[in-house]
Amino acid sequence: MSDHILIERAGEAGEINIIRFNRPEKKNAITRAMYAAMAKALVDGDADDTVRVHVMLGTPGAFSSGNDMQDFMAVAMGAEKGTEVLDFLGALAGVKKPVVSGVDGLAIGVGATIHLHCDMTFATPESRFHTPFVDLALVPEAASSLLVPLAIGHQRAFALLAAGIPFSGEEAERAGLIFKTVPAAELEPTVLATATGLAQKPPKALALARRLIKPDTEQVMARMREEADLFAKQLKSAEALAAFQAFMARKK
Template identity: 80%
Template sequence: MTDHILIDRAGETHALNVIRFNRPDKKNAITRAMYAAMAKALSDGEADDTVRAHVILGTPGAFSSGNDMQDFMAVAMGASKGEEVFDFLIALATVTKPVVSGVDGLAIGIGTTIHMHCDLTFATPASRFHTPFVDLALVPEAGSSLLAPAAMGHQKAFALLAAGLPFSGEEAERAGLIFKTVSVDELEPAVFAAAEHLAAKPPKALAIARRLIKPDPDLVTARIREEGALFAAQLKSAEALAAFQAFMARKK
């Protein structure tokens, strides 16, 4: 579908469904085609009985810088409804198999909120988790307004999602946003070791334990849709237009 997303089976028994961002020249900014490829990869992995866990990875220095700006503006201008984004988010929120992720460097916007759906996230100390939604006159997305307070408490979640304060890897670990910080050299070995550890467990028992621990997926998907409607409304607002004009001026 797109070579900006690489899909592979890994592990001794090929039980790991590996989804890797592969657009380093754009810091793994996510296009609609990339969202569609990831949604399909998750769906295919869920349907494959040999798959026991999903793994999501970026590239050195960037997990993802967030949404591709050209695609994002197409949605903002009404040229696309962005169904691919919702397809991916719903797929991620409703998987039954564990998800392990690894972050080095930038994790901006959706690059941060993806990990709220993951079961174990490893990151390097130099990672930067940042959700500048309100700075762009937008609102939290991907169910983060429900998941972040549950994981981090109100004040840390507010600092991340509303105040837009960046978190380093170590700050994210202390806040409960991720599982563990490791060195750059240890990142992928740690991710794959954790995924293999989960893949070796009795799958039905693990799926039940995971379902009991995580929030009700119906509540999460309902929040994703609620946030999406508010996000779309804000995109059309005067304050969002002003914020985007200022943002583009700074980039130039």
């Protein structure tokens, strides 16, 4: 397990499985080890009859700034991509129990698209949902090219996923991308209270309702694989390498 992902159980019987980013010094940028830890936490939580709800949280000011750019650079320079990202996204898309998430601050790239697979997302008004895929010569991932247009329509989806225009928490709520915005001080208590309420509902009925409401899992996974193939090809492209080098130079 990665020290940058904290796993804890909450509730009277440990019925809430909390997965928390814990790399604030890097704005919770996600490494391969972190993806692996989150995938295991979801799989283990789904297999544990005590667990009724999964919760995903970041740290103040950052849910996640997205994939660690050093990993992107390594792949662009010829390293193997690994399966950790797809393992996590597959576990998240296929999870059987409800997922509630809370966002304060940055939610960039996969840090934004994670919430498409959550059942209820709360965010602070100051949050920033940003998917600069095309700016990095990449393509949308996590089945976002399928799920975002379904949730918010073509034009808003194009603005977010292709034009790379950030959405504030309030804009994301108005668009229908997330459930609700709350003040920063109320974010975590609201998420945990919501998770507690869901954990108290009849589990089979809740699971059936959730399955009926969500898009077809096979369709989601098929789009995720299609995106991943294109993403992998773009990662090794000359334009992606140039974009990554420009990004790293700006950071320095």
